[in-house]
Amino acid sequence: MTHIIRRKFLLGISALCVALLSASLLGGCGSPAQKAPEPAQKEKAAQTRTITDSYGRSVTIPAQVKTAATVGCAARYVVYAGGMDKLVACTEKEKKPGPNRPYAMAYKDKFDKLPITSNGNHRMDTAVDTEKMLGLHPDVILSSRTKPECDKLQEQLKIPVVGVDSNSEIFGEGVSKSITIVGEVLGCSEHAKKVTTAIANWKADLDKRTKDIPDAERPKAYVGAVNYRGAKSITGTCAHYPVFEAIHARNVADESGQKSEFDTTFEQIGTWNPDVMFLNQANMNLMQKDYNDHKAFFDKLKVFKEGKIYTQPFFNFNGTNVEMAICDTFFCGKVMYPKQFADMDMPKKYDEIFTTLLGKAYYADLKAQGFDFTTITFK
Incomplete structure (x- = not known):
């Protein structure tokens, strides 16, 4: 009798081992379990966000942008969007304000205090002082230059470069899009929205008065x-x-x-x-x-x-x-x-x-x- 009991006990143990081994093998045949993100990865993701610029480029920027510099005529859109408090640099164009640049005249005192990091040309040959830009190391650079130039500058400086361009429009989509993007980047979307809404309203008013x-x-x-x-x-x-x-x-x-x-x-x-x-x-x-x-x-x-x-x-x-x-x-x-x-x-x-x-x-x-x-x- 003792012999029979012992034999049943051993058979039960063997069956249990086989079951456990099968479950383990079956689990291995399925999709690999997703590895939980490392704490460092989670923290990094929380510190950044991705925006789409005027050229359709996906640019990863800090979750909260505290400082910005501009290339080309992008400072104009910083003014429109209400983000002047974030600027830590300007271009030569802003240092020479006149009636041909109302945005620079309106903030002459502010621009006078900022260092120059580029010549500010919108379409003609541009020059960026990379050493000075790296010394300031803004969280983001806003540029009105072409898409390839934005890519090149970003790769060169390892600083996010966001392209803004309105194609010389007045009431076109490009204007409002650029203002909206700058507002999103600099954390002043509410102000930017008021501006783009006003532009749309002026356009509608002009059309209503003259179309018929x-x-x-x-x-x-x-x-x-x-x-x-x-x-x-x-x-x-x-x-x-x-x-x-x-x-x-x-x-x-x-x-x-x-x-x-x-x-x-x-x-x-x-x-x-x-x-x-x-x-x-x-x-x-x-x-x-x-x-x-x-x-x-x-x-x-x-x-x-x-x-x-x-x-x-x-x-x-x-x-x-x-x-x-x-x-x-x-x-x-x-x-x-x-x-x-x-x-x-x-x-x-x-x-x-x-x-x-x-x-x-x-x-x-x-x-x-x-x-x-x-x-x-x-x-």
Whole structure:
């Protein structure tokens, strides 16, 4: 009897061992168990986040960005997004503020105190002081340069580089996208959202006021002294001019077949003989010389006879000054369609736009520098 009991006991032990071994083998045939993240990996993931920039690049940045530097004209978008407190460096362009860069004028005192880390060119050859940039070692670099340049700089410095680009737009998607991205990066998304919402509202207001005006009531408009590849006089113009497009203006230059800025001729301007003309106020010295040399030609033009020549404070300089472009658009609308804009207090509107994008009123400062939205005469 004892022998039988002992035998059953041994058989039970053997069966249990076989069962345990089978379970172990079956477990090995399935998918490997996911290894729990190491504490260091968890901590690192919590300290970073990934954003998508204007070029569709995925860039890993600190979860909380405390410092930033800029390359190209990206400082303009830092101002628009409300993130000036994060800047620890600027470019040469911000050190030379003027009416062609309202964002730099508005924060002149702030930029004066920051070190320079690049020349600030938006499209022309750029130069980054890598040694100084590495010494400051900002959490992130915001750049308006091309996608390949952003990749190259990031690889060179081992600092996240976020690309922002608006493609010289005024109301296009690129502008709001760039402002939104900078707001997301610098932790000021709420302010950035207010700005992009205001831009969308201004666009809608301009469209509502002008879209249903009969063609017969739309004056023939011409914009001159438009800069491209250098300063231009009256023959420098622009087809599909964004300012005119936003208010459904009848741009005579669209008849040229050109797609953007180009140089026309005196003869062609005479043939178009526009009803209203807007001129880049920064190039009035060139305009005055042309007028002195070709007075007989100019005095035959309808706009010179009727005094319908207006200033257009320029908005394209090393990128687009969006706030100035929007002010120009409302001014052109007021000039061409006075009835549709009769309710608008223009100085108040200008400062509404400046305050929203720059964070402070700027119209009085603009006038103090000799620039305004007004009529102009030549003698």
